[in-house]
Amino acid sequence: MTHEREHQDVRRAWFNEILTTALNDLAHAEQVITCFASQEPDGFIAWGMAEGEATQAHQALRQAPSLQTSVPADYTATNVTADALFDLARKISQSLVRAAELAGDPDDKLACLQAALHAGRLSEALR
Template identity: 75%
Template structure:
């Protein structure tokens, strides 16, 4: 294996790890926001924009061809707050931009950028 092959393997592994983590984070945010919305009398009014952006970010990222090769694992936490979700959305948006920079496949790059856009909107909705 040449140095260039090793570099490509490391880059691909890093890219896949970033995508998988972001996908898990977005799925978690979606579940928590939906749960909060269902538990409060005006929950869907208060959390509706955030829920929509979480769903859109998650669905956009699921379009990345690289994710079809390695299905993500599911990590669940019980009690998340709006601040935690805000931080999670911020981290996901940053990671997705980083992943887009690493993506070799234009469809992966587009999926990452679209998901980053929605993750950013999710973050804004949680302010």
């Protein structure tokens, strides 16, 4: 019985780590995209879809009951490119699908899958 409990503890810790990392990465992507949008004359037109998907992914993930929320770090947009944001969005989407597979709570699973959907749309908007 102890081995099974240890396995569940490791699984829960991994799940929480994925969620926390994805939440922070989405907050970072949101801030960077907003910064890019504000620096260009038509920035909100060019970056609007990406910004909306990043925001929706972030909000969807915040609905996960198991998420141990903390205030995401304040990031700046220095040395960040659209390609880096694309790679980050793809990584987030993959991580959230993995988290959904690990989730025991149906509401956690739903939050992860909704956030993964928006993160996938974010990566498409950044192509």
